[in-house]
Amino acid sequence: MRAAVVTFPGSNCDRDMAVALEEVSGIPAIRVWHGDAELPERLDFIALPGGFSYGDYLRCGSMAARSPIMRAVIAAAERGVPVLGVCNGFQVLTESGLLPGALMRNAQLTFTCRTVPLVVENNQSLFTSGYDAGQVIGLPVAHHDGNYFADSETLDRLEGEGRVAFRYGEEVNGSQRSIAGVLNEAGNVLGMMPHPERAIEAAHGNRDGRALFEAALKDLVGA
Amino acid sequence: MKVRVSVSLKPGVLDPQGRAVHHALEGLGFAGVENVRVGRLIELDVADDTSDEALDDMCRKLLANMVIENFRIEKLPETVGAA
Numbered sequence: 001m002r003a004a005v006v007t008f009p010g011s012n013c014d015r016d017m018a019v020a021l022e023e024v025s026g027i028p029a030i031r032v033w034h035g036d037a038e039l040p041e042r043l044d045f046i047a048l049p050g051g052f053s054y055g056d057y058l059r060c061g062s063m064a065a066r067s068p069i070m071r072a073v074i075a076a077a078e079r080g081v082p083v084l085g086v087c088n089g090f091q092v093l094t095e096s097g098l099l100p101g102a103l104m105r106n107a108q109l110t111f112t113c114r115t116v117p118l119v120v121e122n123n124q125s126l127f128t129s130g131y132d133a134g135q136v137i138g139l140p141v142a143h144h145d146g147n148y149f150a151d152s153e154t155l156d157r158l159e160g161e162g163r164v165a166f167r168y169g170e171e172v173n174g175s176q177r178s179i180a181g182v183l184n185e186a187g188n189v190l191g192m193m194p195h196p197e198r199a200i201e202a203a204h205g206n207r208d209g210r211a212l213f214e215a216a217l218k219d220l221v222g223a
Numbered sequence: 224m225k226v227r228v229s230v231s232l233k234p235g236v237l238d239p240q241g242r243a244v245h246h247a248l249e250g251l252g253f254a255g256v257e258n259v260r261v262g263r264l265i266e267l268d269v270a271d272d273t274s275d276e277a278l279d280d281m282c283r284k285l286l287a288n289m290v291i292e293n294f295r296i297e298k299l300p301e302t303v304g305a306a
Contacts, residue, residue, distance in 0.1 A: 059288055066285060096287070102290040107239045149236060149291055172237065 001027050001220035003045035006073065008034040008064040011037065013050035013087065013197065020197035021047065024213040025221050034067045041174055044220045045082050046073055048089030050142070050195060060103060060145045061091030071098050083125055083189045083217055087143055088182075090191035099182055099191045100149035100158070105144070107174025113142040117169030118180055118194055122162045125183055129188045130211030136169055136209040139194035148175035148182075148191040159184055224271045226278060230287045231262035271298040 003021045007014040018029040029047070030040050039046070064070065077083045077098055085093040107113055115138045118139040120131040131137065149184035152156070155177055159166055166181035173188070173193075181192030196209030233239050238260050265286055269278070278296050283292040287294040 058285070062285065064289070094290070098289075100289055104291060105240055107237070109239050109243055147233075147239075151290075174237070 001025055001044050002030060002040065002042055002070050003027070003047065003220075004030040004032045004040060004043050004216070005047045005049060006032045006034060006069055007049070008051070008067065008088075008092075010053045010181060011049050011051035013117050013195065016197045017047045017049040017193075019043070019084070020209070020213055021217070023200055024134035025217045026212065027221070032069060034064065034069050035069045037072065039069065039072045040219070043076060043081055044083070046216065048073070048085040048092050049197075050087030050089060050192075053088055053092065056145075059091075059095065059113055061088055061093075061095040061118065064092045065095035065097075077172075077184070077189050080188050084127065084216065085189075085191040086195055086197065087141075087193055089144075090193055091145065093189060093191040098189050099156050099184055101148055101176075101182065102206060103145050103193070104147040105145050106147050106172075111142075111144040112173060113140070113144070115140045116172050116180075116194065118166045119170075121164045121167050122183070124162065125165060125187050125190065125195075127183075127212055127216045128165055130215035137151060138199070138204050138206055139196055139209055140206075141172060141194045141196045143173070143192070143193055146173040146175065148173075148179045148193075150176060155179075161185070166192055166194070174197060181191065224269050224273065225301070226267040226269055226273075227297040227299055228265040228267065228278075228282055228286055229262060229263065229295045229297070230282075230292050232291060233262060233293050236291050269290075 005018045021029040036184045120135045122129045154175045164181040168178040168180045196212040199206040199209035240261045271288040282294040
């Protein structure tokens with residue numbers, strides 16, 4: 001398996017993401033810098049980590065979405081390579097057009113940092129097949145701009161196509177229809193505000209995020 | 224050529240920041256404020272032959288997020304005799 005973690009200037013969860021990928025797969029993740037024009041060859045998995053890329057200048061994720069490496073990430077996503085964007089990575093995915101909608105300032109205006117309940121809405125995706133449909137898990141969130149917005153037509157389409165992967169089990173940030181994570185049409189791109197990579201081992205106090213990596217990587221290990 | 228781009232949230236998109244500013248204005252005793260929306264102002268200094276299409280493209284591709292925002296482009300008159 002060959003997994004890559006992209007680091008932008010201001011990413012701060014890139015190491016956590018790399019550790020999670022290695023912890024679950026046993027294979028070190030390849031670290032990629034935002035200024036690289038190309039991704040390593042034959043990648044099986046790409047992760048865009050959390051953080052504050054480019055200091056959140058203009059809009060969260062807007063500058064990172066237009067950095068050189070993102071052209072390669074978009075091309076890989078279109079070829080079907082699984083792409084996981086967490087927190088700032090989710091913002092980068094919406095800004096780049098790989099996922100619909102936008103992530104706005106939290107409705108309560110405060111930075112929110114706590115473990116929140118999440119309902120697994122779709123357990124048929126390559127990222128969520130390790131959970132039961134309707135299962136409630138807990139994952140940490142840590143963001144100021146996680147308020148998911150899309151027009152009602154788009155929201156209806158996402159719900160109708162089973163593309164809402166996770167929904168918050170309580171009010172967190174004002175997101176439309178409590179959406180915490182969405183999939184692209186093909187199901188190989190997932191963006192989510194909560195941090196599965198911060199809940200994979202006993203020392204985290206919570207291992208609910210581990211099943212996401214186990215599901216996403218299970219067919220890749222040994223490949 | 225100086226160009227001013229005003230980026231504002233689309234009507235219907237909730238603006239919690241504007242709401243907080245609204246409350247703060249009321250807290251300061253300003254009565255009669257009906258609504259507040261917070262936007263962004265971007266000033267560009269571009270080559271004189273920059274086309275309207277190029278300016279429009281800059282807004283759509285980067286300066287505004289078309290999912291939630293609208294933009295307005297304003298070309299500013301050059302100040303005659305400015306240093």
